Amino acid sequence: MTKCPICDNGKLKSGEIEETMFGIYLGKFPAEICDRCGESFTSEEMTKKIEMIAKEKGIWGLGIKTKVAKTGNSLAIRIPKNIAKFLHLKEGRDVFIHPEKDKFVIETI
Ligand SMILES: [Zn+2]
Numbered sequence: 001m002t003k004c005p006i007c008d009n010g011k012l013k014s015g016e017i018e019e020t021m022f023g024i025y026l027g028k029f030p031a032e033i034c035d036r037c038g039e040s041f042t043s044e045e046m047t048k049k050i051e052m053i054a055k056e057k058g059i060w061g062l063g064i065k066t067k068v069a070k071t072g073n074s075l076a077i078r079i080p081k082n083i084a085k086f087l088h089l090k091e092g093r094d095v096f097i098h099p100e101k102d103k104f105v106i107e108t109i
Pocket residue numbers: 004005006007008009010034035036037038039
């Protein structure tokens with residue numbers, strides 16, 4: 001049995017994981033799961049399959065790094081076109097923004 005590379009204590013056992021990306025359910029996939037820390041590892045082949053499904057659902061690459069800009073006395077963050085499309089955001093639409101620990105959340109309402 002393989003030792004877990006994350007916690008270095010647990011052993012990896014074959015199991016199944018439910019994969020989600022940006023809150024979208026992608027499906028169940030076979031994986032090696034650590035019996036101590038619960039970390040899961042998918043094979044290269046499965047990782048590629050998960051990537052393919054995410055691409056099919058149009059959510060692959062939606063998470064990107066962006067910069068905070070200044071506009072007047074406020075700060076602005078540009079929302080990339082594909083994220084705006086995913087969230088059905090359009091100019092003039094109301095959104096609710098709030099901080100959440102180390103996140104900045106924009107809720108579509
Ligand atoms: Zn572990």
